[in-house]
Amino acid sequence: MVTMAGPGPLLAASGQVGGRQEATLKLRGEPLPQACSALPALEGPENYSHAALFAKAEELLVKRIKDGDPLACFLKGQLYYEEVFSRNMFFLHFSQASQGLYQEALIQFEEVKDTDFQAMYQLGIMYYDGLGINEDPEKGVEYMKKILNSDSSKARHLKFAAAYNLGRAYYEGWGVKQSTEEAERLWLIAADHGNPKASVKAQSTLGMLYSMSVLKDLRKSFFWHSEACGNGNLESQGVLGLMYLYGQGIRQNTKAALECLRGAAERGNIYAQGHLVEYYYNRKFYSTAAAIAIRTTENDDTDMLAKMTDCLSTYMAKGVAMAAFYLARCLHLGRGVQQDQAAAKKYYSMACLLDPDGASDLELRANLGRI
Secondary structure, three states, X not given: OOOOOOOOOXXXXXXXXXXEEEEOOOOOOOXXXXXXXXXXXXXXXXXXXXXXXXXXXXXHHHHHHHOOOOOHHHHHHHHHHHHHHHHHHHOOOOOHHHHHHHHHHHHHHHHHOOOOHHHHHHHHHHHHHOOOOOOOHHHHHHHHHHHHHOOOHHHHHHHHHHHHHHHHHHHHOOOOOOOHHHHHHHHHHHHHHHOOOOOHHHHHHHHHHOOOOOOOOHHHHHHHXXXXXXXXXXXXXXXXXXXXXXXXXXXXXXXXXXXHHHHHHHOOOHHHHHHHHHHHHHOOOHHHHHHHHHHHOOOOOHHHHHHHHOOOHHHHHHHHHHHHHHHHHHHHHOOOOOOOHHHHHHHHHHHHHHOXXXXXXXXXXXXXXXX
């Protein structure tokens, strides 16, 4: 059994790189919250290509801008922005075309940022993360602070997300002086006592924060992961399964653990899938462990998996690596599958490539007869 260093993903800092706090895990920005405004639906006859539908939506928005629609400029920028995300979901290389789309989005957002808080929000994300432009974290932080401190009703639906992003900036020390305490304060604002309409990402991140050695409080960690899971967060659902399984922050409950892990695994949480493989292997259900491991290792593109599930890439890699190691073990020893030394070597290599430290730990345990 792999000993956990806390319930799920930890956010312990590991050093300083180029002025930015280099964390164990790189947090993602909060996507633009939904508002009443919407993009034209990219729908049409079945023989229409996506490119044709995109061009049609672009044409409609150009017309709306000429007609004086105050939302159209933002929506045109958002059309370009979401098109980049859609392309990068399946093509991880950042193409020249994607760069061009981000620049088009930037032009539209810049034009209306003083009157449209949604455009200001998207600019804050783009400057902070350097999406299609050079990183300017100070400007990104400035825009998020303007949104958070605004009294305008048009900024209200963005405040929780802005607070999350500011907390991320203070945690990473990027654009502001690093302060875990200020990050915690802002994330608590963003989480709003578990409000499902607040930042669910902040709720999940607080769960991770309270598993850190600096602010370690596993009861608080369990509370926030429970809130986030109840509000649909996939990462927290998997972490809750592990907390129940190992009795961390809550009384050990194998039934609840398996419910969470299976539910998260079915929704695409690769880390949960890896731990299910380990659970069944340790209980000698080798066929079940191998079957889950085969499915889990079919795709080792952990960056794409992370984008598709909005889970942390580091733990996607750990999940695939764990499944690969136990599958290699099954193939090596002929447990639950036909013995195949060549295939075993392949999956051992996959585990080592994706998570060298985790694979080394598992190998040591296997050599000591603990697996």
